[in-house]
Amino acid sequence: MARSLRSIEVFPITTRTLDVLRVTDVTPGMRRVTLGGPELAAHTAANGYPVAAFRSEGFDDEFKIILKHPDAEAAVGPTQADGVLNWPREDPHMLFRTYTVRRWDPVAGELDIDFVQHGVGPAAAWAYRVRPGERVQIAGPKSSSLPPEGADWTLVAGDETALPAIGRWLEEWPAGARGQVFIEIGQPQHRQDLPVPDGVTLTWLSRDGAEPGTTTLLFDAIREAPWRQGTVHAWIAGETLTLTPIRRWLRNEKGLAKEQVDITGYWRRQQVAVSDQDASLPDFTASEDETKRFHELAEILPGFAVRIAATIGLAAAFDGQPRTIAELATATGSDPAGLGKLLRYLAAVNLTERLDGDRYQLTGLGGELESDYLTEAFHLDGLRAQRELGGVLSLLAAVRTGQGDHARWFGAEYAQRVQNDPALLAARTEHEAEEALYVAGALAAAAAFAGLSTVAVAGPAPGSFATALTKVHPELRATIVAAPSEIEALQRVYPANQHIAYEPGSLLGPRPVPADAVLLADVLRTLTDADAAHVLRQAAGSLNPGGRVLVFGDVLNPDVADEHDYEDDLIDFALYGGGTRDHEAHRALFTAAGLHLVERTTVGWGYTLYTLAPRG
Structure with missing residues (x-):
């Protein structure tokens, strides 16, 4: 499995307002602004949420600077929420830029930011005008890579x-x-x-x-x-x-x-319209009319065309040079007529550019297809695209009837299709393991795991969570519960660990050996309400006396959710009949399963850990 050579540590996502302490020119092309103030320390925000102390341990840690829009009376920024931020996404005056922590001195309580003096931009304009004594809001960093x-x-x-x-x-x-x-x-x-x-x-x-x-x-x-x-x-x-x-x-x-x-x-280098009122700022007045915006939202082909280009390896076929249709067809193994039509369409949406004859080249925008990450994400044979495609095709039935019809399109339900396909199963296992890197350590450090001797782990990336738990708690023994085919995939990803055992089984049935705790990591979103309540009851029946059921995952908070959160919820509903539930929906499930909510804890970037006990 591809693993970065850089380990990552995740922090709670925070926002704070700091004082400008000094402004100095490092060189004629770089200005340094030094920030400080009491809010660098841990404190409680005005709305009552805790704000963790500022942290920066990696050389390229990044955070956001909240800037005042020229048409606003004051800067518009996020407010602190529970481990995450509430961004006012509908406010047209929200303006921020991302910068690197140049220096962080926790003893002196000083944070340096360096600004390049070139081009037109709101952050550089701010840096070259700000004076000591002024204040500025920042958000982050949310992690450090070593x-x-x-x-x-x-x-x-x-x-x-x-x-x-x-x-x-x-x-x-x-x-x-x-x-x-x-x-x-x-x-x-x-x-x-x-x-x-x-x-x-x-x-x-x-x-x-x-x-x-x-x-x-x-x-x-x-x-x-x-x-x-x-x-x-x-x-x-x-x-x-x-x-x-x-x-x-x-x-x-x-x-x-x-x-x-x-x-x-x-x-990215691009042409920027300059404000008539201030030559150091871009023109923020240009905006799309609603009709154009609606038309773009309703377009279905651009996303598919991009994914087809990624799937056939179009960017790699260009190899940075203009190519003819015949050359590209040979390199991608495509039909020349079909590829010619695709290239013509991609040119119409500014991803390719037609030169003389039948030669094409990628535009700057089309160059995004050269990203390995995007190519992997958009490849139609890959896990992410298959999930999106299955969810979209099943969504109409799910909205009409409450249940998607994935099997009608693909011959099997989504979860079963992935489990039956070795390539998709391996991709899912590796993807889940990589995603879990950002949260497994924080979860393992939660107080709910202190003093446990045994824990059963089920859900996506169980190996990541079991490994983190046994590392933080050396006395703990973890058992991963999964289907046999999934166990084989997991054992190819995670090295053998004497503190971790595997148990073939299903969450819908009882476990043969009880444990002090059962951890259901990101499980409930893939289950209908009835199945989720049943799984919770089975987990409770697999506990030693005094044991706990631990439910971990993303809890939907409408106050901070954006279109991507709702997109994931829709797709999960179409594929599984479940989705990302809010807190009240979780409480209803716990009640239906006969469980008592002992504690709710925020972990990492706004994820939730519920500690549950059987009702006595």
């Missing part, structure tokens, strides 16, 4: 927007680690005095006045530099389109696996 482990050397490259992250990394560079670092800047005088640890080479690349995002300096330097022996981890950030050939070269020429590459587009 430097790569298991790499013999690290390739680091970025333009000036990545300089804050690279600068912090060099200042906190792990002793003994080896690396090559390339930094692109606009002018020679924009160089900064950065430490160069032993085993590291640092190369500055100046555009000598050329516009950012218009040169190949980074790619040329990386390609021409000596390539060191051993396992490499590549961390590269900057203008999105300039990174595309670098990503392609690392993948195709150097053969780097996905877990060895960390490439992030920090910004």
Whole structure:
């Protein structure tokens, strides 16, 4: 399974308002704003929700700065909720930008942010006008990723927007680690005095006045530099389109696996209309009319066309060059006539561009298809696309009757189809394991698991949760309950662990050996109300005296939910008859199952852990 070489630690998502302490120019091209104030410490928000202390432990930790829209009287930002934030998404004046933590000094209580001076943008305009004594709201960071482990050397490259992250990394560079670092800047005088640890080479690349995002300096330097022996981890950030050939070269020429590459587009070069009132700000007045917006919402083909392009490998077939239809058809194994029609449509929606004759090339927007993540997500044979497709086709029946008709379209219900398909089952197992990395540790640290001797674990990514539990509680023994085919898939993903056993079985039936607790991790959303109540009763019947049923997952909060939350709820309802329930719906299930709610705890990024006990 592809695993990042960088371990991640997840924090509660927070927002706070800080004081501007200092404003200094690091170079003629970079301004530093230092923030501080009492809200960096743990405190209670005005609305009563707890705000965890500010944390930043990774060199590229990012957070959001809430800015004042020119047409608003004050900045419009989120409010604290229970482990998450409530964003006023319908407010047209909400304005924020994402930045890197350049320096975090918890002893002094100071946070540095560096702003590049180029282009037109609200954040840079704010940085070059703000004065000490003013206040600004921030949101995050919500996680930290540590430097790569298991790499013999690290390739680091970025333009000036990545300089804050690279600068912090060099200042906190792990002793003994080896690396090559390339930094692109606009002018020679924009160089900064950065430490160069032993085993590291640092190369500055100046555009000598050329516009950012218009040169190949980074790619040329990386390609021409000596390539060191051993396992490499590549961390590269900057203008999105300039990174595309670098990503392609690392993948195709150097053969780097996905877990060895960390490439992030920090910004995208594009034309920006300038405000007539303030040349340092973009024109925020342009807006879509409602008719156009509705038309775009009703379009069904663009999403399918993008997924078809990803599935046939269209971006890889271009390989960064204009190609004829015949060349692309050969490379993708497609019918020339059908591919020609697809390319013509993609050109109409600005994903490809037709050149002379029948040659096409990807546009900047179409270059998004070169992302490995998006290609994997959109591939129609893949798990995510199959889930979306099955949910969409089953949704009409689900809305009309309360039950989807997935089997009518695909010959079997979705869960059974995935379980019967080795490729889909393996993809689901790996995807769930990767997703669980963000929450398993936080769940294992919950007080509900203290003092337990045995726990049965069921649901998605049970291996991740069982591993985290036995790591935090070495005395604990975990049993994973799953279907035999799922156990085989799990054992291919998770290494053997003497503290973890596997038990073939179903949540709908009783367990042969009771436990101190039964953890149902993200289980109920895939069950109808009747089945969910039955599973809860079976779990309660599998407890030792005094035992607890622990229900973990996402609880729908309409105050903070967005369209993606409701989209997932609709698809789950169409596929399973369940969905993402709110708190009251969960309480109703617990009552129907004869269980008493002992405690409700927020874990990680707003997830909920319910502790339940049988009614005496």
